[in-house]
Amino acid sequence: MMYWSHLKKTALLGTTKMPLQLEPLPEPIRKALANEKNMEDIFLKASSMTLLYEKAGTMHEKVTFPTQAFSETETSEYCSKNIHAIWKGFLNEEKVNPYLVEYLLLQCTQHQLIVQDTLIVPILNKFFSKFRSKLYPIIGKKGLWLTQFNPDWKDRVLVDDVWTEGKPSARKLYFSKLRKEKPQEALALLDASWSSETGKDLKDFLHEFFHQLSNQDLDFLDKVYEELAQIKKPKDITSDTLKIILRLKLGIYGCDWANKVAVLIKPLLPKYLESNEKSKEVAEFWEETKIRENLGLESVSPYRGISDELYWISEILTYLHPQYLIDYFDNDIQKLVQKFVEKPESILLNSFTKSLKLATPEQIDIFLSNSDFSKYDWLDLVQFLSLERQEALLMKSDAINLTILKDFVLLNPHQAYSTKFSKFILSVLASVIIHPQNYYTLMYEYDLMNALGRCLSTQLLKQLDNYPEPIQTDAHKNMWTRSVVAPLKSSLYYKEMIQSEFIQKL
Amino acid sequence: MNYLTDEQVVQLAPDASSLKAGRDLSQERKWLNFQSNERVLWGELQGSGKNPYQTQVDLNNTAFKCSCPSRKFPCKHGLGLLFLVAQKEGQIPSTIEEPLWVSDWMNKRSAKTHKVEESTEAVSPETIAAQAEKQARAKAKRQEERYLKVQNGMAELELWLKDLVQAGLLTIPQKGVPYFERMAARLVDSQATGLAGLVKSFNKLDFVKNDDWQKKALEIISKIYLLIESFNRLDQLPPLVQEEVKARIGWNIQTKDLLDREDIDTIKDHWLVLGRQTTIEEGLTMQKNWLWGLKSQKKALVLNFSFGGMAIETPILPGTIAHANLAFYPSHTPLRATVKDYISTVDYLPEAISGSNSWDDVHAKAVDILAQNPWIDTVPMLIEQVRVVFHQGKYYLQDASETIVMIDAAVNQEQIWKLLAVTGGNAVSLMVLYQFDSVIPLGIVQNYDYLLLD
Numbered sequence: 001m002m003y004w005s006h007l008k009k010t011a012l013l014g015t016t017k018m019p020l021q022l023e024p025l026p027e028p029i030r031k032a033l034a035n036e037k038n039m040e041d042i043f044l045k046a047s048s049m050t051l052l053y054e055k056a057g058t059m060h061e062k063v064t065f066p067t068q069a070f071s072e073t074e075t076s077e078y079c080s081k082n083i084h085a086i087w088k089g090f091l092n093e094e095k096v097n098p099y100l101v102e103y104l105l106l107q108c109t110q111h112q113l114i115v116q117d118t119l120i121v122p123i124l125n126k127f128f129s130k131f132r133s134k135l136y137p138i139i140g141k142k143g144l145w146l147t148q149f150n151p152d153w154k155d156r157v158l159v160d161d162v163w164t165e166g167k168p169s170a171r172k173l174y175f176s177k178l179r180k181e182k183p184q185e186a187l188a189l190l191d192a193s194w195s196s197e198t199g200k201d202l203k204d205f206l207h208e209f210f211h212q213l214s215n216q217d218l219d220f221l222d223k224v225y226e227e228l229a230q231i232k233k234p235k236d237i238t239s240d241t242l243k244i245i246l247r248l249k250l251g252i253y254g255c256d257w258a259n260k261v262a263v264l265i266k267p268l269l270p271k272y273l274e275s276n277e278k279s280k281e282v283a284e285f286w287e288e289t290k291i292r293e294n295l296g297l298e299s300v301s302p303y304r305g306i307s308d309e310l311y312w313i314s315e316i317l318t319y320l321h322p323q324y325l326i327d328y329f330d331n332d333i334q335k336l337v338q339k340f341v342e343k344p345e346s347i348l349l350n351s352f353t354k355s356l357k358l359a360t361p362e363q364i365d366i367f368l369s370n371s372d373f374s375k376y377d378w379l380d381l382v383q384f385l386s387l388e389r390q391e392a393l394l395m396k397s398d399a400i401n402l403t404i405l406k407d408f409v410l411l412n413p414h415q416a417y418s419t420k421f422s423k424f425i426l427s428v429l430a431s432v433i434i435h436p437q438n439y440y441t442l443m444y445e446y447d448l449m450n451a452l453g454r455c456l457s458t459q460l461l462k463q464l465d466n467y468p469e470p471i472q473t474d475a476h477k478n479m480w481t482r483s484v485v486a487p488l489k490s491s492l493y494y495k496e497m498i499q500s501e502f503i504q505k506l
Numbered sequence: 507m508n509y510l511t512d513e514q515v516v517q518l519a520p521d522a523s524s525l526k527a528g529r530d531l532s533q534e535r536k537w538l539n540f541q542s543n544e545r546v547l548w549g550e551l552q553g554s555g556k557n558p559y560q561t562q563v564d565l566n567n568t569a570f571k572c573s574c575p576s577r578k579f580p581c582k583h584g585l586g587l588l589f590l591v592a593q594k595e596g597q598i599p600s601t602i603e604e605p606l607w608v609s610d611w612m613n614k615r616s617a618k619t620h621k622v623e624e625s626t627e628a629v630s631p632e633t634i635a636a637q638a639e640k641q642a643r644a645k646a647k648r649q650e651e652r653y654l655k656v657q658n659g660m661a662e663l664e665l666w667l668k669d670l671v672q673a674g675l676l677t678i679p680q681k682g683v684p685y686f687e688r689m690a691a692r693l694v695d696s697q698a699t700g701l702a703g704l705v706k707s708f709n710k711l712d713f714v715k716n717d718d719w720q721k722k723a724l725e726i727i728s729k730i731y732l733l734i735e736s737f738n739r740l741d742q743l744p745p746l747v748q749e750e751v752k753a754r755i756g757w758n759i760q761t762k763d764l765l766d767r768e769d770i771d772t773i774k775d776h777w778l779v780l781g782r783q784t785t786i787e788e789g790l791t792m793q794k795n796w797l798w799g800l801k802s803q804k805k806a807l808v809l810n811f812s813f814g815g816m817a818i819e820t821p822i823l824p825g826t827i828a829h830a831n832l833a834f835y836p837s838h839t840p841l842r843a844t845v846k847d848y849i850s851t852v853d854y855l856p857e858a859i860s861g862s863n864s865w866d867d868v869h870a871k872a873v874d875i876l877a878q879n880p881w882i883d884t885v886p887m888l889i890e891q892v893r894v895v896f897h898q899g900k901y902y903l904q905d906a907s908e909t910i911v912m913i914d915a916a917v918n919q920e921q922i923w924k925l926l927a928v929t930g931g932n933a934v935s936l937m938v939l940y941q942f943d944s945v946i947p948l949g950i951v952q953n954y955d956y957l958l959l960d
Contacts, residue, residue: 070931
């Protein structure tokens with residue numbers, strides 16, 4: 001490099017402007033150039049020889065680094081050749097089905113299998129953005145060691161102790177997830193720290209208690225309520241928190257506050273459910289009981305065409321444990337549904353439906369069996385039932401269209417449908433294709449088809465070669481092959497390979 | 507059964523779409539039947555036509571035939587069949603009896619080889635001598651004409667180069683692509699295609715990124731000048747150096763001519779295929795295969811070419827060990843070679859191999875070669891006990907004495923991470939392309955195994 005810097009000036013400016021000075025060059029090169037007269041010849045020869053001179057004289061640097069090499073021994077078993085081949089297949093796919101990757105990931109994790117070293121980097125590169133730390137169990141100790149050197153492969157949620165040191169937004173995300181997955185752990189966590197939380201954070205954390213609400217939350221809610229209620233001049237945020245606690249307590253069957261409200265509400269129900277004439281008593285009731293104020297309900301209905309009183313009662317029905325209403329109808333849910341469905345004010349049915357997630361699976365099952373899916377938000381409820389019952393409910397309904405099917409499949413795309421239900425889904429897809437307005441729709445339903453590739457039974461592989469009965473014309477056949485058979489076959493083929501591998505292993 | 511691995515099949519695909527289509531056809535249920543024996547693999551697959559497509563693969567020479575109308579080579583059916591066999595690790599139905607359509611093709615292939623031998627036997631020695639003399643005269647005349655053409659081209663190039671040096675490197679970015687293309691075209695007309703390639707490499711310089719282009723430009727100028735000077739003194743050089751110079755200028759020896767020559771080196775060995783570099787320029791695909799003779803310790807570079815995206819038919823596949831006879835192009839530092847006879851592929855290293863134990867040793871060996879062949883840029887080397895380290899934003903390979911050599915910036919990051927994942931940051935034996943100031947890692951040598959870093 002030292003001679004290059006000398007040659008550089010002449011090289012850049014040219015021999016006319018900057019003739020080459022020979023003195024700084026090594027002696028053997030100077031000697032070789034002694035007889036040259038032409039400036040260009042001198043430069044070209046000098047440059048050619050210097051290039052080789054420097055190349056031959058390259059001195060590589062010596063540097064001492066601390067040892068960071070991986071020195072542990074893997075304790076998990078490596079994947080079999082077949083599983084390795086499936087992973088390679090996923091890595092080679094341009095548009096891989098993420099639900100199947102997740103399926104394979106889950107199987108490997110459950111069986112404590114790790115991938116070969118050669119797959120660690122391609123897997124992290126291709127799938128980390130989607131699966132993040134879920135990939136860690138299958139990359140083994142060596143893979144984990146490797147992730148420390150690449151910030152793109154670090155899952156920040158795991159790296160920090162989110163709850164004690166994380167930012168408010170990260171803490172809320174963490175708590176929300178924990179409450180949905182492990183409600184008792186979330187309860188214990190907040191029980192230990194609630195007194196030191198800011199008013200806003202406490203309100204937000206308590207709001208998460210609407211998920212998985214149970215009797216076990218009551219003591220904690222009472223404790224917080226009592227403490228906050230003692231504040232003489234509460235800030236707005238504290239008042240809001242108190243209202244949230246009261247709303248939460250409405251959902252705990254048997255607690256004093258819920259009992260009290262139920263008792264107050266019951267005489268009011270016939271006035272809404274059995275008569276279109278609202279008496280003066282209704283208005284007085286709200287005035288006297290102050291329930292609206294206590295629960296922090298809006299003073300004016302935000303919905304067009306819904307009266308203030310109807311809005312208030314519907315809000316209370318949303319929070320109130322459904323058993324109170326079921327008791328009111330002498331445990332006859334069919335009768336209850338009939339009453340609600342008959343009413344033109346669908347807002348009441350919707351409110352009751354929302355509260356039903358606190359009901360027992362049997363009660364939910366009866367409700368869903370006696371009602372029409374298209375008339376209310378049924379998705380939140382159906383997941384409380386066993387898959388067998390979910391399938392039965394859908395197969396019983398005549399009104400299953402693409403929207404309902406999509407909602408159902410994507411709600412939980414990790415199920416393993418029965419062969420019977422899988423065939424039923426094929427018939428729904430066929431009905432979508434033959435509908436003139438939906439002809440092209442399935443071509444763009446990548447997510448649905450991917451999810452179905454994970455959920456449907458592999459028994460369908462044989463059946464996919466035959467057209468369903470409604471598919472008759474060439475156009476329909478083409479569309480069927482392209483938008484249903486091709487994606488499903490590809491996915492189900494992989495699913496079959498994964499299943500056969502893990503069933504064999506078991 | 508002699509089957510190719512998934513990675514090796516990938517190397518055969520002519521383009522990405524064929525690769526994808528081939529993978530799609532690797533599912534067993536898509537094939538009506540498939541079978542193999544020691545020499546050939548065949549299968550039938552229902553396409554869009556009335557009759558199924560008949561696909562066959564000559565396993566000993568990696569040659570393909572398919573009845574489909576595709577003009578790609580190999581077609582997706584050939585690739586699909588090989589992928590399928592790779593997935594099953596060669597465990598597919600086997601039979602000695604071949605269907606007629608398979609045995610016909612295979613017999614024709616072997617008949618071709620015999621025909622050449624027979625035709626040589628049929629002609630009398632006198633006739634052959636007379637023909638050879640006539641051919642030699644014609645060849646000498648052609649070569650003389652060509653020499654004059656090249657000489658004219660070289661004279662023009664020398665003037666052009668001096669103009670460039672007179673004006674200085676700073677004028678290069680303003681000259682534009684056509685300036686260099688024109689000179690390259692004149693060199694092609696003068697049949698100095700090797701030099702034309704060097705002149706074209708000015709157009710690959712990146713003037714925007716940093717000032718590295720200045721040193722690279724001077725390197726190109728120096729290499730061109732060295733060739734011009736060597737050509738001007740060609741008759742003073744030893745015969746083998748003359749051959750090297752002529753080859754670099756653009757005197758190509760046809761493979762057939764090379765194999766006919768008696769004065770060339772041929773080495774029969776187990777050749778570890780260290781790696782492959784493929785470049786595509788103006789429709790011409792050039793494949794560089796780096797090989798290492800396990801017994802002979804010789805290094806070889808097998809070049810293959812194809813035009814218009816056609817696949818290259820070669821039994822040399824990266825990561826495998828080819829038992830073959832290589833014929834080397836004449837040179838005082840023989841490296842470029844061609845496959846004279848391919849015998850078989852071996853799955854594992856038949857013997858342990860050892861290399862240099864320090865970068866100093868690697869460098870000394872490379873300098874020995876450089877002293878004889880000043881145009882050499884890259885030398886394949888085996889270095890033991892090196893590990894990947896990260897230093898000042900760049901990746902290096904560090905030897906046992908803590909000397910570091912930078913990994914070429916052009917090496918794919920995923921490849922470096924893969925090297926780290928496999929080695930766990932521990933020292934291993936590595937096959938590399940040593941470039942004096944940097945290296946390209948090719949593969950890891952572990953016991954009797956070679957892991958290609960692709």
